[in-house]
Amino acid sequence: MEAPSTPSDAEQSLLRWLESEPADAVEDDLAALRAHLLDAFGGAGPGTNEVVLRALAERIGDIGARLRPLMIARQLPVEVALFEANEQLCALALDVAAAIAGLAGSGSVARSGAEAELCEYAIGLVTEVFALCELAAAPPPAGTWRLAHDFAARRRIATAAPDDPLRCAYVRLLAVAVAQPEGLTGREIAWLYDFLDARVLSAAVLVHGVGDTSASAWWIDLGADLAPQAVSRRPAPSGSMLGGEVWSFNPRPMAQKLGECIEWVTARMTAAELAGMQGEVEPLTAEEDLFPPGLSPLETVALLRRLRSYWMAAPVRGQPRRQHQYVVQVGIGLQAVWDLGGGGTAEVDSLQEWMVLNESPGGLAIMSVAGVRGEIEAGGALALRREQGQAWSVCIVRWVRSDLPGQVEVGLQIIGQSFHPVMVGFRGRAVQQLSPALALPIMEPLRRHPAMLAVAGTYASRRFVFVRETQTVYVAQARALGLDLQTPSVELFQYEIDPYPI
Numbered sequence: 001m002e003a004p005s006t007p008s009d010a011e012q013s014l015l016r017w018l019e020s021e022p023a024d025a026v027e028d029d030l031a032a033l034r035a036h037l038l039d040a041f042g043g044a045g046p047g048t049n050e051v052v053l054r055a056l057a058e059r060i061g062d063i064g065a066r067l068r069p070l071m072i073a074r075q076l077p078v079e080v081a082l083f084e085a086n087e088q089l090c091a092l093a094l095d096v097a098a099a100i101a102g103l104a105g106s107g108s109v110a111r112s113g114a115e116a117e118l119c120e121y122a123i124g125l126v127t128e129v130f131a132l133c134e135l136a137a138a139p140p141p142a143g144t145w146r147l148a149h150d151f152a153a154r155r156r157i158a159t160a161a162p163d164d165p166l167r168c169a170y171v172r173l174l175a176v177a178v179a180q181p182e183g184l185t186g187r188e189i190a191w192l193y194d195f196l197d198a199r200v201l202s203a204a205v206l207v208h209g210v211g212d213t214s215a216s217a218w219w220i221d222l223g224a225d226l227a228p229q230a231v232s233r234r235p236a237p238s239g240s241m242l243g244g245e246v247w248s249f250n251p252r253p254m255a256q257k258l259g260e261c262i263e264w265v266t267a268r269m270t271a272a273e274l275a276g277m278q279g280e281v282e283p284l285t286a287e288e289d290l291f292p293p294g295l296s297p298l299e300t301v302a303l304l305r306r307l308r309s310y311w312m313a314a315p316v317r318g319q320p321r322r323q324h325q326y327v328v329q330v331g332i333g334l335q336a337v338w339d340l341g342g343g344g345t346a347e348v349d350s351l352q353e354w355m356v357l358n359e360s361p362g363g364l365a366i367m368s369v370a371g372v373r374g375e376i377e378a379g380g381a382l383a384l385r386r387e388q389g390q391a392w393s394v395c396i397v398r399w400v401r402s403d404l405p406g407q408v409e410v411g412l413q414i415i416g417q418s419f420h421p422v423m424v425g426f427r428g429r430a431v432q433q434l435s436p437a438l439a440l441p442i443m444e445p446l447r448r449h450p451a452m453l454a455v456a457g458t459y460a461s462r463r464f465v466f467v468r469e470t471q472t473v474y475v476a477q478a479r480a481l482g483l484d485l486q487t488p489s490v491e492l493f494q495y496e497i498d499p500y501p502i
Contacts, residue, residue, distance in 0.1 A: 010040040011052050015086055018055040026066045027085045033059060034088065046099045046237035052115070053100050057121040058294040062091045064128040071135035071185040075406055076376045076400055078136050083405035088134050090129045094141050097125035101147065105154055116166070123151055123169040127193070134181040134189050137402040143178035146225040148173055149244065153222045160246055167327075174249050177227045178218055179310050182411075183378045185488050187294055203253035208245065210236035215313040216252040218420035235497065255287050255311035262304050264290060269297050270448035286482045297344045298457055302486040311346050326386065328366065332374030334381040334455060334490055338436045340392060341421035350374075354384070357409070362446075367409045376400060376408060379487025381438070381453060383419070384412075391418040394438055394453065396485065396492075415442035415453065415492060423467045424452060426460040434467065442494075449481060449494040459483060463498060 007015060017036050017178075023029040037056075041047055046056055067086060074082060104118040126148050133140045152158070152170045160167040175196055181189055205212070208220050210231075218228035219236035223244025239246060291300060331340045339350060352373055354366040368382070378400055378423045383392040394416035401409045418441060423434035437454035440447075452466070459480060468474040478495040485492040 006454075007049050007052060009050055010237075011047065015052060017057055018059050022059075022062060022066075026063060026070065027081065030063055030085055030089055030092075033063070034092065034216055037092075038159045046096050048103055048106075049097065050103060050118070053103060053118075054121060054466050055491070056096045056495065057100065057125055060089065060096060060125060061128060063089055064093070064132060067132060068135065068190060071132065073192055075372070076137055077372065077402045077406055079404040083138070083402075086132050086249075087138070087141075090132055091141055092124045094144055094147065095402065097129070098143075098147055100125070101151055101154075119151065119155060119166055120169070121167045123148070123166060126151070127169060130176065131189065131193050134176070134184075135186050137182060137400045137408070139401075139403060141226055145227055148162040148210045149220065149222040149224075150398060153245060158206050158208055163198040165198075167206070168198050171204045171206060173248075174218070174220070174228050175201065175204065175205075175251055175254060175311075178230075178249075178251055178314065179307050180315070182401055183306075184303075185379065188299075188378075188488065190308075191292055191294045191300075191303070194294070195261075200254050200257050203257050205248070205250040205253060207248050209502070210238075210248050211244050212248045212250055214250065214252070216255075218251075218252055218314065220247045220250045230316070232314050232316050251311035255308040258294065258304050258308045258311075261290065262301055262308070265297050265301050265304070269301070296335065298486075299488050302456075302488065305312060317360075319362055321358040321360045321365075323358050324356050324364075326356050327353050328356055328384045328386050329388070330366070331383045332372070332376060332380070332390070334438070335436060336374060337381055337383040337392070337394065337419070338421045340383060341419060341438070354410075356402060358454060363395070363411065363413045365409060365411050367407065369407045371406065372408060376410060377489065380489045382410075382412060393417055394440060395417050396487065396490070416443060416451070419453075421467055422452070424454055424458060424464055426458065426464040437466065439466065439468065447494060449496055451492055451494045452480075453490055453492050456489055457486065459491050459493055464495075485496065486496040 012432045017387040023032060037046065044051060053142050070082060071078065071086065077083070078086070088431050100118050100122040104115045104122065126144065129140055129144055148170065155166055157167045170452060172193070176192060179192070184192070205387050213231055215232050217425055220228050220229060221237070221244060228249055236248070237246060256262070295303065331337050331350050332352070336350045352368070354368045357365045357367055359365070376397065378397055380397045382395045384395065393414050395412035395414050397410055399411040400412050403409070416438070419438040422437050422439045424437045426433045435455055435458050437452045437458065442448060442450055442455060462479050463477065464480060465475065465477050477498045479498045481494040481496065483491055483493050
């Protein structure tokens with residue numbers, strides 16, 4: 001083995017800056033880092049000195065940790081300055097990760113255990129790239145998946161122990177990718193990366209070959225710059241087209257592990273309700289040693305159920321998409337949609353124009369390049385119509401993508417071809433008040449009863465009342481038939497008019 005190289009004068013200058021206190025603003029710190037790298041290496045990349053690469057990885061990790069809260073706090077699409085800073089940090093992290101991976105595989109690291117430590121730095125940077133891109137609803141830089149797969153192949157991850165830290169780090173990337181991160185909110189994505197550890201990840205199946213053809217199986221081409229591909233959507237190839245191996249990944253055992261987590265949180269919520277808190281439970285804390293902070297119990301259960309669904313069977317599109325291009329009027333957010341039902345001047349003020357890209361009988365994709373008024377996030381409510389005078393179609397945001405700053409593309413699931421604004425109130429809540437909701441008609445064959453779309457946390461018991469104001473006031477008591485859909489923003493439940501009012 002070669003002796004470790006001594007840092008050059010330029011590298012020593014860079015090291016002194018890396019050891020200094022970071023700038024207060026993330027953008028300033030990132031700009032200074034890029035300037036110092038340019039001074040030290042020009043355009044030749046971050047070099048091969050182990051000490052320098054470790055220091056760079058730690059500084060990039062620090063900037064990423066400070067950037068994440070900023071990304072979570074922003075509405076989509078992310079503002080141009082922050083989007084570009086995020087993009088620059090991801091590109092830099094990828095370059096440093098590639099340099100570290102190359103050093104670890106070169107055989108020139110003399111110190112015992114240093115190779116494994118370098119691999120942890122490299123996979124940590126790759127994880128940071130994926131997390132930051134997903135928070136911006138943007139695709140990862142070209143080469144990110146190829147680097148992750150190359151790391152997995154070199155370290156023989158498929159044959160490592162289930163709880164091996166490097167295997168868990170790679171499986172975490174796969175698990176998040178197959179959980180449809182474009183359909184998660186920023187808070188959910190950040191929470192998910194903190195939550196997924198060896199307790200869940202060690203259960204995943206990762207093996208050589210493509211023998212698994214079940215509905216929950218995914219295949220990975222280690223020679224390609226591709227995310228895992230669902231076997232149910234695209235049959236696995238007999239071999240890699242680019243000379244790498246092909247592996248099989250099955251997250252179903254992880255989904256079964258989530259059942260224990262769901263039971264624990266549900267029991268905690270039930271105990272709180274019995275104590276008179278009516279579901280208004282404090283957010284889960286790290287001291288409880290099961291979940292990271294950041295989500296309420298209600299949000300945690302909703303997320304874990306969706307994860308379990310994705311990991312049990314890969315979602316498959318049941319209806320073809322047809323390409324279209326026409327303008328629609330859009331209202332964003334349940335309260336804004338509720339206001340649209342009342343008409344008047346509020347309707348004109350809240351309308352926006354978006355472009356339809358494609359549609360199917362159950363949904364459509366729309367895009368805005370002129371900015372967004374209102375909060376666009378996965379799981380939110382949205383209403384649209386092609387022209388004035390038509391009924392509003394009520395939709396749930398299924399996914400959000402933003403390939404360019406200022407531009408956002410949204411996938412929608414239609415849950416109602418019309419609606420009426422109502423106020424609903426549930427029995428048994430500690431605070432007796434009415435909440436806005438959208439009354440949706442029957443929608444065969446998906447829904448055989450009328451439904452309510454309400455703010456998340458509204459559903460509290462089987463019986464509720466709703467009030468609809470038109471020319472007259474209509475009041476009815478109804479029975480909820482169970483939750484059909486629950487997201488961080490809204491929940492959907494079918495109901496029937498109660499024949500035995502109390």
